[in-house]
Amino acid sequence: MCGRFAQTSGRKAIEALVGSLDGDDLPSRYNIAPTQSVAVALVENGVRRLAAHRWGLVPSFAADDRSLPVMFNARAETLAQKAVFRSALQRRRCLVPADGWYEWKAVGRFKQPYLIRRPDRRPVMFAGLWESWARPDGSELRSVAIVTVTASPDLAGVHERMPAALPDEMFDAWLDTRVDGRSLALRGLHPSPVGAFEAVAIGARVNQASNDDPDVQQPVYPPKEPAELAQPRLI
Template sequence: MCGRYAQTTSRRSLEALLGAAAETDFPARYNIAPTQMIPVALVEDGARRIALHRWGLVPEFAPDLASGPLMFNARAETLAQKPAFRSALQRRRCLVPADGWYEWRAVGRFKQPYLIRRPDREPVMFAGIWESWKRPDGEALRSVAIVTVTASPDLAMVHDRMPAVLPPEAWEAWLDTRVDGRSLALRGLHPAPVGTFETVTVGARVNQTTNDGPEVQEPAPAIAEPVADAQPRLI
């Protein structure tokens, strides 16, 4: 599961990295949550571009925004089977730029937040699928889901799922809808190699989506593991 992430790379840097023109500027974000607008890279009319989409895919057939669960993630293993994702997998794939993502691990009665990022702090690209849904007023809403895979062994202690992170050599095929989506989902999406990412314990600021500055990524002491109760003595 990926329910919170960061994207602080500048518009110009992403344009250069992706060979794409951005439709609009976007600020650095340190604590992005579902339903917010996020930059994604896609191909339309034969050209790459970066556009803002709502995070949380709304299927074309949805009667309204409130119907059904908030689909901000899509499991790679079932993309080709689920009606909400099948068409997007083949016709509407995208890249979601990110600098890292957050996960929480239960420690006793509390949850320890972690920032997961590359050790060199370079941006990565999550595999994404997008959809266009027509509002009652006729305006189109574009929305996106981040594809997830089984977590790498070195990240599984934090969470059993992780975003599908695409290496640069896979970007073109993922964006090219002439390439069969089912094949890409089944054979082209894998956990990242062990050692690709580091985990950093961070403080409780990240728990509140209203906190969206660099302070949410400051390292913090880990929550202490609970000590098992001592066995009662027989007297």
């Protein structure tokens, strides 16, 4: 799963990957939690835009924005089967820029947090699905879910799932709703290659979502683990 992540790269770094984007700049965030606002890249009326969405998808048919669980993740394997995601898979796909995400690994009675990021610090684009929901007062709520896949072998020791990090060559197809979403998900949403990301042990400040500053990513020496629990090398 992906329950916390960071968006710290500026517009220029994002546009270098996906091309020019209309819309306002959004502030750097180091510890984004579900129901908070996130930046997504999408296409509307043929124009690529960077826009703020609530993290936690609210489908258009929802009776209210609290009648369903907070759907901040969507499993790639069942996107085409679940009614809550099926329409968005075809008509409302987006890219969610990220500079890393956080996972917690149980070590005895302690949960060690990890920052998972690219070794070169380059931003990554998560596959996302967005929806528009009409509030009772007539205003619009836009929301997004991040698609997840089985973790790559070198990250599975931290968590069994990971966000679907799209390769560069898939950005255009994911944003192009003329491309069939079901076939795109089946052929393109897979674990990242081994070595694509590094897992860095960090301090416990990240545990509190209200701590939203660069210090939450400060590396620490990880707790010593029993030999029988040793996993593939983590930083």
